[in-house]
Amino acid sequence: MPSLGQRLVAEWLGTAFLLAAVVGSGIMAQKLAGGNVALALLCNTIPTGAILVVLILIFGPLSGAHFNPAVTLAFAFRGELAHLGESTWAIGGLYIVAQIAGGIAGVFAAHLMFELPVLQSSLTVRAGAGQWFAEGVATFGLLLTIFGCLARAPGAVPYAVGLYITSAYWFTASTSFANPAVTIARSLSDTFAGIAPAGVLPFIGAQLLGAALAVMLSGWLWQKETLPPAIGA
Numbered sequence: 001m002p003s004l005g006q007r008l009v010a011e012w013l014g015t016a017f018l019l020a021a022v023v024g025s026g027i028m029a030q031k032l033a034g035g036n037v038a039l040a041l042l043c044n045t046i047p048t049g050a051i052l053v054v055l056i057l058i059f060g061p062l063s064g065a066h067f068n069p070a071v072t073l074a075f076a077f078r079g080e081l082a083h084l085g086e087s088t089w090a091i092g093g094l095y096i097v098a099q100i101a102g103g104i105a106g107v108f109a110a111h112l113m114f115e116l117p118v119l120q121s122s123l124t125v126r127a128g129a130g131q132w133f134a135e136g137v138a139t140f141g142l143l144l145t146i147f148g149c150l151a152r153a154p155g156a157v158p159y160a161v162g163l164y165i166t167s168a169y170w171f172t173a174s175t176s177f178a179n180p181a182v183t184i185a186r187s188l189s190d191t192f193a194g195i196a197p198a199g200v201l202p203f204i205g206a207q208l209l210g211a212a213l214a215v216m217l218s219g220w221l222w223q224k225e226t227l228p229p230a231i232g233a
Helices: 004-032 036-063 069-077 086-115 129-152 154-171 180-186 197-221
Strands: none
Touching: 004 036, 004 180, 036 069, 036 154, 069 086, 069 129, 069 180, 069 197, 086 180, 129 154, 129 197, 180 197
């Protein structure tokens, strides 16, 4: 069983790599796309979905590969976070701190790789009812993806999450942050992937609401005692 230290390092390092991929690919896309925003978004989308698959595969056995406070809170509410003898909410709090710290470290690493100022504040305004609703939808769908796969096909989680985020980049008005740690970290980057600090709290509120709805619905949809046998079982 992984130690608490191993789990926290996995959450920190995984979230750091996730944000390095999100912000770094955004910077590279903006440099190479020649002003074509659609092409830049596509170039930002593919690395994000791809790195999620890799990170969940390598860190999932250690920490569960949450990399997302909304996911951690969802597992805590379901009583599926802490090991025997541990406090669920204490572990959840430590996970969230590690995720936020890792996300910020990943943003700083992306800035250093592209020789940009490390300390920045985004000027990209992402606000309005449509964007907030989109964040709720994006996070709701992400949590349903995770819990649905865990109920029927646990081995598919890395691929399903990567594919879901790749898709949600394009079908949501907000480009699917779906993650409070990602939202906070991206406010510290005045690049293609940034969000102005004033937009952070509404995004996080919408994300947590979407996650809460997903926890309630998933508990009803995938009740272990009523699930039929898996196909091929």
